[in-house]
Amino acid sequence: MTKPPPVDFGAGLNCPIPLTDYPSVLLAHGGGGRLTQQLIQKMFVSQFANEILEPLHDGAVFALDGANLAFSTDSYVVDPVFFPGGDIGALAVNGTVNDLAMCGARPVHLSAGFIIEEGLPMNDLWRIVVSMHNAAQEAGVRIVTGDTKVVEKGKGDRIFINTSGIGTILPGIKIHPRNARPGDKILVNGPIAVHGIAIMSVREGLGFDSAIESDTAPLNGIVATLLAAGEKVHVLRDPTRGGVASSLNEIAESSHVGILLTEESIPLTEEVRGACELLGLDPLYVANEGKFLAFVSPEGADDILARMREHPLGRNAAVIGEVTAGHPGTVLMKSRIGGTRVVDMLSGEQLPRIC
Amino acid sequence: MTKPPPVDFGAGLNCPIPLTDYPSVLLAHGGGGRLTQQLIQKMFVSQFANEILEPLHDGAVFALDGANLAFSTDSYVVDPVFFPGGDIGALAVNGTVNDLAMCGARPVHLSAGFIIEEGLPMNDLWRIVVSMHNAAQEAGVRIVTGDTKVVEKGKGDRIFINTSGIGTILPGIKIHPRNARPGDKILVNGPIAVHGIAIMSVREGLGFDSAIESDTAPLNGIVATLLAAGEKVHVLRDPTRGGVASSLNEIAESSHVGILLTEESIPLTEEVRGACELLGLDPLYVANEGKFLAFVSPEGADDILARMREHPLGRNAAVIGEVTAGHPGTVLMKSRIGGTRVVDMLSGEQLPRIC
Numbered sequence: 277m278t279k280p281p282p283v284d285f286g287a288g289l290n291c292p293i294p295l296t297d298y299p300s301v302l303l304a305h306g307g308g309g310r311l312t313q314q315l316i317q318k319m320f321v322s323q324f325a326n327e328i329l330e331p332l333h334d335g336a337v338f339a340l341d342g343a344n345l346a347f348s349t350d351s352y353v354v355d356p357v358f359f360p361g362g363d364i365g366a367l368a369v370n371g372t373v374n375d376l377a378m379c380g381a382r383p384v385h386l387s388a389g390f391i392i393e394e395g396l397p398m399n400d401l402w403r404i405v406v407s408m409h410n411a412a413q414e415a416g417v418r419i420v421t422g423d424t425k426v427v428e429k430g431k432g433d434r435i436f437i438n439t440s441g442i443g444t445i446l447p448g449i450k451i452h453p454r455n456a457r458p459g460d461k462i463l464v465n466g467p468i469a470v471h472g473i474a475i476m477s478v479r480e481g482l483g484f485d486s487a488i489e490s491d492t493a494p495l496n497g498i499v500a501t502l503l504a505a506g507e508k509v510h511v512l513r514d515p516t517r518g519g520v521a522s523s524l525n526e527i528a529e530s531s532h533v534g535i536l537l538t539e540e541s542i543p544l545t546e547e548v549r550g551a552c553e554l555l556g557l558d559p560l561y562v563a564n565e566g567k568f569l570a571f572v573s574p575e576g577a578d579d580i581l582a583r584m585r586e587h588p589l590g591r592n593a594a595v596i597g598e599v600t601a602g603h604p605g606t607v608l609m610k611s612r613i614g615g616t617r618v619v620d621m622l623s624g625e626q627l628p629r630i631c
Numbered sequence: 632m633t634k635p636p637p638v639d640f641g642a643g644l645n646c647p648i649p650l651t652d653y654p655s656v657l658l659a660h661g662g663g664g665r666l667t668q669q670l671i672q673k674m675f676v677s678q679f680a681n682e683i684l685e686p687l688h689d690g691a692v693f694a695l696d697g698a699n700l701a702f703s704t705d706s707y708v709v710d711p712v713f714f715p716g717g718d719i720g721a722l723a724v725n726g727t728v729n730d731l732a733m734c735g736a737r738p739v740h741l742s743a744g745f746i747i748e749e750g751l752p753m754n755d756l757w758r759i760v761v762s763m764h765n766a767a768q769e770a771g772v773r774i775v776t777g778d779t780k781v782v783e784k785g786k787g788d789r790i791f792i793n794t795s796g797i798g799t800i801l802p803g804i805k806i807h808p809r810n811a812r813p814g815d816k817i818l819v820n821g822p823i824a825v826h827g828i829a830i831m832s833v834r835e836g837l838g839f840d841s842a843i844e845s846d847t848a849p850l851n852g853i854v855a856t857l858l859a860a861g862e863k864v865h866v867l868r869d870p871t872r873g874g875v876a877s878s879l880n881e882i883a884e885s886s887h888v889g890i891l892l893t894e895e896s897i898p899l900t901e902e903v904r905g906a907c908e909l910l911g912l913d914p915l916y917v918a919n920e921g922k923f924l925a926f927v928s929p930e931g932a933d934d935i936l937a938r939m940r941e942h943p944l945g946r947n948a949a950v951i952g953e954v955t956a957g958h959p960g961t962v963l964m965k966s967r968i969g970g971t972r973v974v975d976m977l978s979g980e981q982l983p984r985i986c
Contacts (some may be wrong), residue, residue: 291757301751306781319757320743320777323764328740328775336775340739341799343696349742349795350778355786384695385683387704388675389793391746396656402646402674409678420683420691422675423705425791426661427984431710433786438744438778440704440795444696629782 292318308517308563309622313526331530333453334378334513337445344447346381348372349440355629357400357434360474361489364437365407367565367631370492371516372439373415377496378512378568380451380503381443383415388422388439393432404435415494417441449503455510456531458601461577463570465498465590466491467543468520472562472630473551480555488547491566498587499568505583508576514568516631518622521560523569524607525621537597537609537619560609561622563630571599647673663872663918664977668881686885688808689733689868692800699802701736703727704795710984712755712789715829716844719792720762722920722986725847726871727794728770732851733867733923735806735858736798738770743777743794748787759790770849772796804858810865811886813956816932818925820853820945821846822898823875827917827985828906835910843902848921853942860938863931869923871986873977876915878924879962880976892952892964892974915964916977918985926954 293315304311321330328336335348352368369386376383388408392401412419470491477488495514502509511531515523520542528535544559552559566589572580577595584590597609607619648670659666676685683691690703707723724741731738743763747756767774825846832843850869857864866886870878875897883890899914907914921944927935932950939945952964962974 289757289761291754293753293757295753298753300753301747301749301756301781303749303781303783306747306779312779315779316777319760320774320779323760324743324767324774324777326773326775328773329777333776336740336742338740338775340797341698341700343698343700345696345698345797347740347742347776347795347797349744349776349793351744351746351780351793353746353780353782385691385693385702387691387702387795388679389704389706389744389795391706391708391791392656392661394656394658398648398650398653398655399646401656402644402648405674405678406644412679418681418683419675419679420681420693421688421702421704422671422679422684423793424661424667424670424675425706425708425984426656426658427708427788427791428658430785431788432791433782436746436780436782436787436791438704438706438793438795440742440744440793442695442700442702442797629780 292322303628307622308522331453334375337379344445346376346379346443346445348375349438350375351436351438352631353436353629354475354631355433356478359478359490360487362492363404363407364435365404366411367492368437368439369408369411369415370494370565371631372441373417373494373496374514376441376443377499378514380449380512381445383417383441383443383496385420386412386417386439386441388419388437390424391432391436392426393434394426394429396434415496448506451509451512453511453527453530456527456533456571456599457510458533458599459574460510460571460599461574461595462597463572463581463584463593464543464596465567465584466592467545467548468564468567469544469548469552469559469562471565472627473548475630476555476627477551488551491564493566493589495566495568495589498584498589501583501587502570502580505576505580508573508580509570511571512568515564517563519561519563521607521619522622528607529605532604534600534603535597535607536600537607539609539611541594542596543592543594560619563627565631647677658983662977662983663877686808689730692734699800701731701734701798701800703730704793705730706791706793707986708791708984709830709986710788711833714833714845715842717847718759718762719790720759721766722847723792723794724763724766724770725849725920726986727796728772729850729869731796731798732854733869735804735867736800738772738796738798738851740775741767741772741794741796743774743792745779746787746791747781748789749781749784751789770851803861806864806867808866808882808885811882811888811926811954812865813888813954814929815865815926815954816929816950817952818927818936818939818948819898819951820922820939821947822900822903823919823922824899824903824907824914824917826920827982828903830985831910831982832906843906846919846921848944850921850923850944853939853944856938856942857925857935860931860935863928863935864925866926867923871918871920874916874918876962876974877977883962884960887959889955889958890952890962891955892962894964894966896949897951898947898949915974918982920986
């Protein structure tokens, strides 16, 4: 045989997740909260360790052959595949476009990998592909390579889509989850928790008077207007799985800073507030697909807020909190009634297969 | 709401696959043969149309920010997850490394996207992750970004892995499925059909005397030694799904040339030949994961063959055929007993979930 000598496939290397606590993978390991973070840190980061992976940005940022690039991947398993305001195809394009934008990159090229369950109606696949085309056009990116696999009926769930993306980063742009500084203002481009509630309302068969539509949208355009402000933007993050609360906890940890939110300043539509109450969900933990958090220097905050509000995807942008030197690693929130509470990272599984 | 006006999501656009013939997606649409090709051409290429996607190389090749890059994606759904000679983790790393190498690129960075079925033993995940680490080290690439999703029990099949990869292409390298020219010699780096038979033998519970091990291996090293020969290499292709026959048919079509194989020159081990007979499989259609086809100019063939045979992954390399000006788009094979037959593209599904 022509095989090289076998490499050591890790016999004797013990699993870093305690098997007595977690003998098998739980849904919560994919929920975007604490268990997801543990799995990523203990298993993936420990094995794949390198300085590009380690910051756990929304994507990898590196120089290659003289180019400054961002590279990101996401698999989409949203259930249902079609939902008010979008579908898995639009989500797959926008999600990876947004991950690249959160690295401060201009998204350029995407890949598309399909895992299709045997029996998916051909016309459903076609609708999804057309939706991907439209989303790519809207975002100004191209799908340049792909792959299609089909698995037997009962071994998948209609369709899963992976998109990976490549973008370029302009010189001087330094967006990084470690860059939050005390005094920074935290902005969001509009009402939160919309995507998660749109999905849940369909899944639970809730008959709201008016359907709540997912906020899925490409954020690269609005982010480009902010990046023209250069050094004033320190951190960008799209709070998808795990919601605003999980994203802020990750940034507080990465940057070793505290975060103080003001509850009454957080934009929330009446419909979403009502649905959250009905479903017993805290909107801070509900996924967004067309929202982002921007950490900006205090002196730049007014300018950035004005730039956001000029863009169709930022008309209801708001300053929702600030970065503090105190309580590093912890997110606190001043409530409407004056108290202050800890906003922890999601520990279990709130909403499986939201994206 | 802050959403931009909705784009046209393709109402009125008719599905380009005839729904009366194919109302839903079949396993064969993922088999790598004619139905896969139809799906890709009619659905994906028609919607995603752009000059980078269109050549349907093993990856996309483009210049970006001054860099010459290759970008490729593949989702791995192999069943079983662990098999003689490898596992889904090694396969996922090697497969994308190889797709980049087939573009003439030096693979540099990979992404890893996991779709895990709830209940996967945690230690199985760990073994797969360690295996990916080892494969990445052997190939000299780094896993720089990732994503983890978990789906409910019964909605997936243990684990699916997408890897996407980025590589750089040296100036002067022009490898392309359109570049085969009459007179080119066709080389393969060793015995074919090994991976597919390794998988099938486990799946069918065949108790061969000695287990046939998958040939999964990173081909970037051996390809780099060939590329040092520069212009003499015209086309590279790793014959995975659909095997050597499907790859050669694709190249014959892309380059508008004929291909003539010599059956007796095609390397095949006795074990694999025996297993193919037992299983009723034609080795030309069985998947490989550590083999590649090289189309090289006739005057360079001896040199390239010698380079291949110096490498551990090419000791049993052979010239298996040549490119002809006659019968463009068709692959013919001279049999051992002197006849000539058409080697068509796989039309149905031979081996589902082989990679």
